[in-house]
Each structure stands twice: as C-alpha cells, then as structure tokens.
Amino acid sequence: MKMEAWIFGSTTIFLVLVSPAYWFITDAGESGADWTGTSALAMTTLLCAMCTLYLGFHATRMDARPEDLPDAEMADGAGELGFFPPYSWWPLWCALCLSTIVLALALTAWWLVVIGFALGAIAVCGWVFEYYRGVHAH
Template sequence: MKSEAWIFGICTVFMVLVTPAYWLITAASEEGGDWTGTSALVMCTLLFTMIWIYLGFHAIKMDPRPEDRLDGDIAEGAGEYGFFPPFSWWPLWAALTFGLVVLAVAMAAWWLVIIAAVLGMLATAGWNFEYYRGEFKH
C-alpha cells in the first residue's frame, strides 16, 4: 500500500501547486476569476489528501505485500483474487431503464418516469439475485 500512498501523495502535492496557480491565472482575467473551477480543484486536493492519509496509515499498520517489497517474487502474489462473474445481461437492462428515466425527465413525461423506475427496480433486483438461481447458482 506504500506505493499507492506515494501516488496519492504526489497527486496531492501537484494539486496544492496547481490550485493557487489556477486561481491566480483566472483572477487576472476580466471577469475576476473562476470560482467554480477553483472550488473543484480545492475539493480534488482535499480528496487526494484524504486518500493519501488513509492509505499511509494503513500501509504502516499492515505487513508489506509482495509488490511492496524489493525482494518480493511474483509467485508470492498467487492465489484467488475474488469472484468475477462470467457474463450478465442485467447491467444492460439497468442502464437502459436509467436512460429511459433520463429521457422521460427531459420530455417531462412523468408517467414514463414511473414505468421506467419500476423497470429499473426489477433490473436491479435481477442483477442482485442472479446468482441465486439458474446456471451460476451458488
């Protein structure tokens, strides 16, 4: 985790340097500055800092992983990484119903929003429970 902490630390330093420079450059313009971009950069700086601190604290407390050690071998990192589904149609249906909700809101067709929301709930339920039945049942 030390390498990840270093990456976020470098990003934090970069953002600390870029944010005031952006504010000064936009403040010199005729409009008097871009508060939206400056606020976004400040928030990004704070988020990078938060992740850097979190990863730094956990890197100190945990044993180094093979990729964190200089003498670590590739074979030490072997093993199960988790469960990855082979395929699923449910994300497609969830995305289509979300697109239908957005389209219905844009058209102000509230009756279609309700229908799309119900279809979205069915798609989400199907996605959540797809491994409780069928070929890939656990």
C-alpha cells in the same frame, strides 16, 4: 498499498498547489468569471486526499503484499488472486433504465419517470441477487 498512497499523496500535493494558481490566473475572484475549473480542481484535490488517507490507513494495518517487498520472488505472488465475476446483462438494463429516467426528465414526461424507476428497481434487484440463482449461484 504504501506505494499507492504515495502516488495519491503526491497528486494531492500537486493539486493543492495548482488549484489556487488556477484560481488566480483565471481571475475567478471577479464576478462573472468561470468557477467551473476552480470547483473541479478543488473537488479533485479532496478526492485525491480521501484516497490518500484511505490507502495510507489500510497500508499500516495489513501485511505487505509480495509486490511491496523489495526481495520478493515470482513464486511469492502465485495462487488465487480473488473473485472475478462472470459476464452479466444486468448493468445494461440498469443503464437503460437510468437513461429512460433522464430522457423523461428532459422531456418532462413524468409518467415515463415512474416506469423508469419501476423497471430500474427490478434491474437493480436482478443485479444484486444475481449470484443467488441460476448458473452462477453460490
């Protein structure tokens, strides 16, 4: 985790230097200039800073992983790596419901928005409770 924190920290430092430079180069201070790039760089800087703080905070409170140790052996990383969920059709239905809602908003078909939210609630519930029933029940 310490290495990941350093990677995000160096990216944050880079973005802190690049964001004002981009603002000055593109004359974003002028009226009618493009604020999109400056805003995107500022939000990216804040996102990288948030990841740096999170990873740095947890790196100090957890035991070192085998890949973080300079004298680690291959056998130190053996064993179960974690839980990986099997295939699922629920993300497809959630995406279809969201695309229906967005299309309905673009067409101003409010009745289709209601249908999209209703089907979306069913799809989200199916996705959340996927491991409580069926083949993959715990």
